[in-house]
Amino acid sequence: MPKSETEKTVSILRGLNTEQREAVTYTDGPSLILAGAGSGKTRVLTHKIAYLIDRKHVSARNILALTFTNKAAREMHDRISKLIKHQIVDMRCGTFHSFFASLLRRDADKLGFSSNFSIYDERDQQELIKTIVSDNRLDGQKFSPSAISSRIGRLKNNMVSPEKFSESANSEFDEVIAAIYPEYQRRLRQSNAMDFDDLLLKPLELFQQFPEVLAQYQCWWSHILVDEYQDTNRPQYALLKALADQSKNISVVGDDDQSIYRWRGANIRNIWDFEKDFPTCKTFRLEQNYRSTANILAAAHSVITKNSYRMEKELWTKREAGDPLTLLLCQTGSEEAYKIIQKIQNEFYNHKRNFSDFAILYRTNAQSRLLEDALRREGIAYVIVGGLRFYERKEVKDVLAYLRAVCNPSDEVSVKRIINYPLRGIGDTTLQKIHEYCIEHQLSFFQGLERITDIPNIQNRTKERVGEFRYFISKYMTLLNSLSAFELATTLVDELGILPQLKQEGTSEALSRMENVRELLNTVYEYTQRNPQGKLQDFLAEVALITDIDKWDDRSNAVTLMTLHAAKGLEFPVVFIAGLEDGLMPLSRSLDNDDDIDEERRLFYVGATRAMEKLYLSAANERMRYGETIPSKPSRFIGEIDDELMEADTSGVYIPREMYYKPQETEIPVQKRQANKKQMRPGILVRHLQFGKGVVKKVDGHGDDQKLDILFEEVGLKKVVVKYAKLEIL
DNA sequence: AGGCGCCTTTTTTTT
C-alpha cells in the first residue's frame, strides 16, 4: 500500500509549478491563494483536495469545497476522482446556497421551519412584497416591489435585521422598508419559505442559537476550501469564519481583479482583509498565466491597472505574443453582429476552428438578440447561456408552483399563482376576500381555502370551485409518499390538461411553452433516475438553485453567447466582446461612481482574459436601447489598451456561405420528425435536443409510457421517456 | 365577477 500511495502522490504533484505545488502541499492552517486569471486556480484546488485525501489521509467526507456554480462543483468532483483514481462519493462539493440549503433541511425545525420549505427566487419575493404593499395600502407606484425587494436584499446582505433597521430608518422610503421588512420575514416564515439570502442567514441564526450544532459541524468539516473567494458576501464570510473557527483549515482561492458581484452584495474586502481576519494565514501568489497569448494578457493588464486599488500581483506568460487584438468599429448594432459572424466564418474556414471555439460576450442579455438573428441567418449553431432562464419561464413556473404547493401548501406565493391557472373562475375579488379573511384570522392562505365555507360574500358556485382546487392539491399531497417525483409530476400535469390546451392554441409560442413543460417533466424524470430515493421536495430544492451555466453543454459544436458575468471561470480560443461603448460597457448607471467604474473595468478584464488565442473587441456608433436609437462612442476601456497591441479591422471580406458551410455537421434541423409517432426499436439513431446524437439500446414499455435507454455520442447512456424527450429519428 | 385588449414601463449583471 505505501508504494502505490507514493506513486499517486507523485502524480498528484506532477505538472504543477513551484508556487502551485507550495499552495497544494500547505495543508495546516488558513491559506490565501491569490490566483490570477488562467493561472491554474481550479487545478490547485482539485490537486489540493486530492493531496489531502491521498497523502494526508483526510477522509473525503470531512472536506467541504464551496464553488460558485454547480457546474464548477461537478467538474471539481470529477477531476478529483480522476486524480486519486477512484470515485469519491462522500465529499461535499457545491455552491454556498445549495450546501447551506441542505444543511438547513436537516435542522429547519429548530428555526421554526419544516424541512420541505420552499425557496423563493427574486420573482417570488417580489410577488410576496406586492401583496404586502397592497395589504398596507401603500402606493405601489411610488414603492415598486422591485425597489423594495432590492433594498431589503441589500440589508440582508449586510446582515441588518428588521429590528436593527427600524431604529435607523430616517427617510420616507426607509420608513416604508422598516414597516415591510419585518412583515416580509413573517410572511416568509408563515409560507414556510426562504429567499436566497435566508439560505445564508438562517444557518448563521442556527449556529448562534445552537452552538452545539455549530460545534458538531466545526468538527465534521475539518478542511474547507473556497473557490472565487473575491465574490463572497458578508453572510458567506461569517459562515466560513464560524465553520473554520476550530480547525482553521481554510483555503480560499480568488483574484480581486475578478470581483464582479458587488451589486449582489459581494464584498471585495473579504479577500483584501483575509490576511487580517486569519492572522496565521499563509499567502500564495499564482502569477504565471497558462491560458492567453502575451498580447491578450498585456491588453488586459493595461486596462486593469487603471483601477485605483488592487492587491499586488502581475501576471506573466511564457507564451508568444500571438495575434494582435482586433477592433471592429461598426455603425449599428446589427452591423456589429454581421461583422462578428463574418469573423467567425473567416476563422472557421481559414483557421480550421470548431464553432465551439468561439464565445461572444456582452454586458446585457438584451444584446443577444441581434447576434442570434445573424447566427441563425447564416445557419451557424449557437447556444445562449442565460437570458430568459428556463426555470423562470411562465409555464415552467406554473407547473413548479403546483409541485411546490403540493410539497408545501403553506407556500402563499405558489398557491396564489396557480389557484386560477388553468382558469377556474376564481378571480381577484375572491382572492382578496380569502386573503383578508386569512389576515384577520392569522391563517396561512391554504388554511383559508380549507375554511372557504366560512368566508362571507363569496358566491356558492365560486366556493365550490375553490373547494375543487383545494381538493386537487390535497389529493396529490396524499400521493407524495406513494409516487415517485416523476410519476406525481406527470400525473398532475396530465390531470391539469395543460398540454392539450396549449396544443389547441396552436401558436408557435404555445407550442414552445408545451415543449418547455415537457422538458421540465423530462428533468424530473432524469432526477428520479439519478436519485431513485429522491423526493419531490429534493428535486424542487435542486432546481431552485440551478443556473443556466450549470446546464451549459460545452461539448456541443456551437458558438456560445453569454454575458460577461456568466463567462467567469471559462475559457475559449476565440472571444468577442461586443458592445464596447460608453454607457453600455461601462454601463451608464455606473458612470458617476468610481467604485462602479472599477467594477465594470474588472468585468472587462474578466472577459478579455477568457480568450486563449484571439480577442476581438467591437463597438457601434449607434445602438437601439429601450426602442430608441442612441448615439454612442467607443468605450473608455478600449482607449486604455496600448495601441500597439491592437489593430483596427480592415478586411471586410465576405466569404460566401458555400465555402465554409458543412450542412451535415452544423445544420439546425428544419423539419423534425416526431419520434413518438414511430415504432422505436434498438439500433435506431436519434437526436435529442440537449444530448445530441445517440443510438437506442433498449426499449421499455409501450405508447406514452415507453422509456428508452439511449447511448449518446457525447454524454453516454441516458434513460429518456419518449413522450417527453424531443427525439428526432435520424 | 371575470376576461380581454390597449397603454405604460422597463433590464445590468444572478445565487
Add this chain to the structure above:
DNA sequence: AAAGGCGCCT
C-alpha cells in the same frame, strides 16, 4: 421590444 397594469366589455 416585451411584460405588466389598467380599464372596458361580457
